[in-house]
Amino acid sequence: MKTNKLYKNIIYPVISLGLLILIWFVTAKVVDIELIIPSISATVKEFFALLGQKQFYSAILGTLNRTLISFLLAFIMAIALAIISAFLPFLNKLLSPIVTVVRAIPTMSLILLTIIWLNPQTSPLLIGFVIVFPIMYSSFYTAIISVDNDLIQMSKAYNVSKKDMVLSLYLPNIAPSFFDTVRSTISLNLKIIISAEVLAQTKISMGVMMQMSKAYLETAQLLAWTLVAIILSYLLEIIVYSIKKATIRWEK
Amino acid sequence: MKLTSITKRYDDNTVFDNFNLTIQDNKITCILGKSGCGKTTLLNIIAHLTDYQGKTDVENEKISYIFQNQRLLNNLTVAGNLRYVLKNCNFSSNEIEEKINDILKLVKLKENKHMYPKQLSGGMAQRVSLARAFVYPSKILLMDEPFKGLDISLKKHIIKIFQDLFNNDKKTTIFVTHDIEEALLLADRIIVLGDGGIILLDKELESRDDALISNLRRNIYKIM
Numbered sequence: 136m137k138t139n140k141l142y143k144n145i146i147y148p149v150i151s152l153g154l155l156i157l158i159w160f161v162t163a164k165v166v167d168i169e170l171i172i173p174s175i176s177a178t179v180k181e182f183f184a185l186l187g188q189k190q191f192y193s194a195i196l197g198t199l200n201r202t203l204i205s206f207l208l209a210f211i212m213a214i215a216l217a218i219i220s221a222f223l224p225f226l227n228k229l230l231s232p233i234v235t236v237v238r239a240i241p242t243m244s245l246i247l248l249t250i251i252w253l254n255p256q257t258s259p260l261l262i263g264f265v266i267v268f269p270i271m272y273s274s275f276y277t278a279i280i281s282v283d284n285d286l287i288q289m290s291k292a293y294n295v296s297k298k299d300m301v302l303s304l305y306l307p308n309i310a311p312s313f314f315d316t317v318r319s320t321i322s323l324n325l326k327i328i329i330s331a332e333v334l335a336q337t338k339i340s341m342g343v344m345m346q347m348s349k350a351y352l353e354t355a356q357l358l359a360w361t362l363v364a365i366i367l368s369y370l371l372e373i374i375v376y377s378i379k380k381a382t383i384r385w386e387k
Numbered sequence: 388m389k390l391t392s393i394t395k396r397y398d399d400n401t402v403f404d405n406f407n408l409t410i411q412d413n414k415i416t417c418i419l420g421k422s423g424c425g426k427t428t429l430l431n432i433i434a435h436l437t438d439y440q441g442k443t444d445v446e447n448e449k450i451s452y453i454f455q456n457q458r459l460l461n462n463l464t465v466a467g468n469l470r471y472v473l474k475n476c477n478f479s480s481n482e483i484e485e486k487i488n489d490i491l492k493l494v495k496l497k498e499n500k501h502m503y504p505k506q507l508s509g510g511m512a513q514r515v516s517l518a519r520a521f522v523y524p525s526k527i528l529l530m531d532e533p534f535k536g537l538d539i540s541l542k543k544h545i546i547k548i549f550q551d552l553f554n555n556d557k558k559t560t561i562f563v564t565h566d567i568e569e570a571l572l573l574a575d576r577i578i579v580l581g582d583g584g585i586i587l588l589d590k591e592l593e594s595r596d597d598a599l600i601s602n603l604r605r606n607i608y609k610i611m
């Protein structure tokens with residue numbers, strides 16, 4: 136068991152990361168034009184150079200701020216509507232077609248439309264919300280209605296109070312899929328917000344910094360910003376995963 | 388316990404039509420019958436888990452229910468699962484803990500109090516389910532094939548624990564099964580249900596006399 140975990144958690148990720156770095160290294164060597172494929176060393180150098188800039192931190196804070204606000208709005212609305220829909224099935228019938236249509240909208244056209252409708256500061260918020268809300272709503276709704284009917288029947292037979300059913304049956308049963316959804320949508324939201332910032336030219340944002348790197352043909356810097364986005368996304372997922380592990384003790 | 392003029396339909400299928408039954412208090416009444424004859428539906432009617440027409444005199448009674456699958460909450464420990472059904476019973480926290488410790492001692496699970504259901508064997512989980520039914524302050528116990536799927540030695544062990552618990556707290560018990568031997572072993576009264584809720588046999592077991600049991604066994608096999 137321990138060997139399996141060692142392979143799953145350490146050896147395989149290290150090998151796959153090593154492969155990626157190797158592909159990057161070989162491609163950079165073959166192409167041999169820093170402007171197109173910067174070398175690993177140049178990118179790492181740019182990465183550390185970014186760490187010394189004040190702008191770097193304010194851009195990250197700006198993007199994280201937008202990511203968390205739009206995520207929280209979508210989260211609160213998705214969980215509220217999923218709970219109401221579970222008890223009022225007509226609401227789900229009403230929402231399902233809307234959710235399907237919204238999910239089918241190409242992200243790029245949504246970004247372009249909201250840029251027309253809103254200002255550069257607020258449009259990423261709406262875009263992030265519109266992209267992650269349907270995913271969260273569908274997932275939360277499915278989790279709630281999938282709570283084991285046998286356990287609901289058992290609770291009713293033993294006359295368990297509604298409060299105890301919510302706290303001990305419903306919430307713990309939806310928690311695993313709830314955390315998994317939050318984990319995947321929070322990093323998706325970060326990516327969407329950055330894309331929206333690029334196109335909307337949002338002030339004090341990672342998106343605009345990336346756009347500037349591209350405009351000045353600073354490809355190594357652009358890659359360094361990409362590295363930052365990957366690290367941030369990974370950190371957000373780790374935070375959610377840690378909360379899940381600390382909360383859901385019975386799955387160990 | 389009295390069930391009066393019970394009618395239950397699923398779409399076009401009438402499971403009970405004006406069904407009447409009186410169950411003796413503090414005895415084990417065993418309901419035998421083929422699959423689909425309405426055994427589980429009868430228990431669900433008594434537990435108010437399904438809608439029906441007619442009357443029962445247990446509408447405000449607390450009821451314990453042992454299911455075929457244990458129906459334990461995986462997120463709660465053994466003690467947590469027992470606490471879950473006791474919270475709404477007007478006991479103080481100390482009383483709840485005392486009752487939990489006492490019942491776990493009876494089902495020999497005191498050492499496993501803090502384990503989660505996924506860490507238990509099938510037999511242990513079924514013992515928790517028995518403990519939950521007997522720790523709950525009810526006068527009525529419903530059992531829906533609780534020994535089904537257990538191997539012979541485990542079944543013997545669980546039945547012994549059930550008998551100990553029952554002798555300690557004699558609840559009015561309705562035990563649904565398709566296993567004639569289980570019924571002959573545990574029942575004070577055996578009822579064989581036919582299709583449409585017709586009672587094909589209703590026999591009280593005044594004694595465990597071998598000849599009487601064999602005769603009854605023959606009769607039940609003939610009917611079923």
